[in-house]
Amino acid sequence: MQLSSPPVSALATETGSWPSRRHAIIDWLVSETRGQRFIDNLFVELCERLRAAGVPVARAGMFFRVQHPQWVGASMLWKKGATEAELDTYEAGSFDGKDYTNSPIKAVHRDGAEIRRRLRDPLPAPRHFPIFDELEAQGYTEYVAWPLDHTLDRRHVVTFAADGEDGFGEEGYALLRDLVPVLALVSEIRLKNRFARTLLETYVGPHASAEILAGAITRGSGATVGAAIMICDLRDFTRISEAWPRDDVIELLNGYFDAISEPIEKHGGEILKFIGDGLLAIFPLDQPDACRNLLRAVAEGQKAMAALNEDHVAKGREPLSYGVGIHVGDVMYGNIGSRKRLDFTVIGPAVNTAARLETLTKTVKRQVLLSKTFAEMAGCQRMLESLGAYPLRGHGEPVEVFAFFSDRCRADEMAEQAALEATA
Incomplete structure (x- = not known):
């Protein structure tokens, strides 16, 4: 079964509005995560809750630009079945390489717009990235990336990939999109906490x-x-x-x-x-x-x-x-x-x-x-x-x-x- 896909440009929309519908996962993010200090642990639990709710998230990532004396970026990548996210950091110059420059991550950083691609769609997309072919070869069926806009115009990125036969489905896609502004808030709080600790460790030990x-x-x-x-x-x-x-x-x-x-x-x-x-x-x-x-x-x-x-x-x-x-x-x-x-x-x-x-x-x-x-x-x-x-x-x-x-x-x-x- 082939999945139809509208042009990426037609799907580029702002994600800053608050979710229009209530959902148990959104309520959990807003009200029940205060005790979780670390964004990677929170993100893993979010992905597990999404799968339990029937949203076929099989791969998800968060990509942050960071203020640190050694690194300019950090990422966390979760895959289905993993109990922890894979963490990575990027030194100065990492964003000059082709892996970043020819990626949807850079496109979202630059444009602040959603990117959605149904990976089995034979129709050409206005913007095609090498990772789409890699993900399709690995059995994923749909990919979506959104900006996580923090205060002071600091922009980060969250991505999700599905393994469902029909991708995320419109209901699953709508829920993920509704999660983005909430995820931006909870990730900013924890990123600022980590940034404060990093600054103190850098200057006082x-x-x-x-x-x-x-x-x-x-x-x-x-x-x-x-x-x-x-x-x-x-x-x-x-x-x-x-x-x-x-x-x-x-x-x-x-x-x-x-x-x-x-x-x-x-x-x-x-x-x-x-x-x-x-x-x-x-x-x-x-x-x-x-x-x-x-x-x-x-x-x-x-x-x-x-x-x-x-x-x-x-x-x-x-x-x-x-x-x-x-x-x-x-x-x-x-x-x-x-x-x-x-x-x-x-x-x-x-x-x-x-x-x-x-x-x-x-x-x-x-x-x-x-x-x-x-x-x-x-x-x-x-x-x-x-x-x-x-x-x-x-x-x-x-x-x-x-x-x-x-x-x-x-x-x-x-x-x-x-x-x-x-x-x-």
């Missing part, structure tokens, strides 16, 4: 963002926590920033921060702030192996910086130098600032000691300095070189300071050895 979203937004609120503290600072940055072109300076900083930061995050540390050309990170002691994880992060950061410096030298630039101060102790972790502008950070004598150790690296000409307190807690004291006791501003007594036997010392191997000895 995952733990601090979770605290803030949980309501820790009162000035002075916070808690005392034990933490291994790491402060890193780039050397000669003032001279470099004055001598280099602006874009080169930004590229340098980004490369340096990538080299130091990615190992910190990989090993469970949290970067609380970037301060010019420096950073402050903590490894909470309530996490297993926090001190040795900090050593592993330092070791991988050293390797990454060595690779970065090889690239700099190959380009005729001077290698970058940096200093790291490491200490451990109790810190106050919470909100500090003015009534209208707050910073979620850590303060306390332990942070000051890490900062003083980082500054001392300039004097003793060692790349990484560790306090005796940290070395003892990490179990690596005997594998370090004692440089003696140094007076540090804010300390009544001189502090014994340790360093690796050379700046090429394998801090990661030291961490593993200390871990083995701790369990012996």
Whole structure:
């Protein structure tokens, strides 16, 4: 049986009006989904409810343009029988490829109009997309795509494909079309929630963002926590920033921060702030192996910086130098600032000691300095070189300071050895 299909252009209609008919699925979307935080889970349940109601949805997708430091887009794709949606993200430049440029997704993004195609129709369509042939070969019978228009003119896309002999049928198609404005509302709420979390994670880190979203937004609120503290600072940055072109300076900083930061995050540390050309990170002691994880992060950061410096030298630039101060102790972790502008950070004598150790690296000409307190807690004291006791501003007594036997010392191997000895 062949399905007739009106021209796509004749089916391009606005979908912004509220549904004209009540339906149990629309009522569910409006009134019963408040407890579902994640749009992918909600979308899977929607598709399952549609099939249970007799609408032969066998494939469905949502395609979002997103504001994220790494990605420009995200998608979720559900297929009949799946209990979860397939999630994917798209980096900058993804929308330049032919898969997107020759797709109904781009057409809906651009025109804001519905696209409907009955896939078995032998009649030519005004706009034909390669995915129509792919879907027909996979046994689908009808395809429809609509814009999901959010506030501030942000447009996303939802698509459905049917496996029924008659496609969706006019009743099923009408229900899907009525769902679109409701789905736009519920998806916008959840997308904005995700966007808010992404922004907070990007600017203050995952733990601090979770605290803030949980309501820790009162000035002075916070808690005392034990933490291994790491402060890193780039050397000669003032001279470099004055001598280099602006874009080169930004590229340098980004490369340096990538080299130091990615190992910190990989090993469970949290970067609380970037301060010019420096950073402050903590490894909470309530996490297993926090001190040795900090050593592993330092070791991988050293390797990454060595690779970065090889690239700099190959380009005729001077290698970058940096200093790291490491200490451990109790810190106050919470909100500090003015009534209208707050910073979620850590303060306390332990942070000051890490900062003083980082500054001392300039004097003793060692790349990484560790306090005796940290070395003892990490179990690596005997594998370090004692440089003696140094007076540090804010300390009544001189502090014994340790360093690796050379700046090429394998801090990661030291961490593993200390871990083995701790369990012996």
